[in-house]
Amino acid sequence: MKEITFTLNGEVRTFRIEPDETLIDLLRRNQLTGTKRGCDTGMCGSCAVIMDGRAVNACILYAFQVEGRTIETIEGVGDFDRPHPLQTALADAGAVQCGFCTPGMVMTAKALLDQQPNATETEIKKHLDGNLCRCTGYVKILDAVIQCAAPGTEEEAS
Numbered sequence: 001m002k003e004i005t006f007t008l009n010g011e012v013r014t015f016r017i018e019p020d021e022t023l024i025d026l027l028r029r030n031q032l033t034g035t036k037r038g039c040d041t042g043m044c045g046s047c048a049v050i051m052d053g054r055a056v057n058a059c060i061l062y063a064f065q066v067e068g069r070t071i072e073t074i075e076g077v078g079d080f081d082r083p084h085p086l087q088t089a090l091a092d093a094g095a096v097q098c099g100f101c102t103p104g105m106v107m108t109a110k111a112l113l114d115q116q117p118n119a120t121e122t123e124i125k126k127h128l129d130g131n132l133c134r135c136t137g138y139v140k141i142l143d144a145v146i147q148c149a150a151p152g153t154e155e156e157a158s
Contacts, residue, residue: 004067008032009076017063023049024058027073034074034103038132045131048104048111049073055111055127074103077110086110089144097135105131109145118150 005014017026024047027035035058038046042060049058050072078084083091086106096102105128112119112127119127124145133141 095140
């Protein structure tokens with residue numbers, strides 16, 4: 001067992017971890033179950049969290065790699081009473097079907113829009129490329145993220 005300390009959803013936290021423990025295992029073991037386990041190979045994006053401002057897949061990131069970093073999970077983004085604008089936009093657009101991919105989509109889109117509030121439709125599509133959804137066909141998801149981007153994004157020619 002090793003002890004690591006990092007900032008999790010705005011709070012400095014210390015955890016005891018196993019040497020081969022992944023970040024998703026650490027999060028879920030500590031009741032942060034919004035981060036979903038999908039493929040366990042970094043291919044589906046359902047486990048996306050934000051590390052130091054960048055979306056990463058928690059299933060392929062060892063917990064020891066987050067020592068001293070800043071991690072944000074879906075639990076740190078919004079809640080039922082005060083949802084993040086991305087969460088509201090996804091719900092309003094009907095872009096949430098089974099909901100399994102939604103936390104990863106929110107985290108990936110948030111990482112992009114935090115860095116590039118004026119992201120174009122093309123940039124949004126590229127950024128969300130690693131997030132798979134079996135239910136919606138992506139159109140409504142894309143529309144919702146575009147709605148959250150700065151004005152003018154939706155007018156970009158595809």
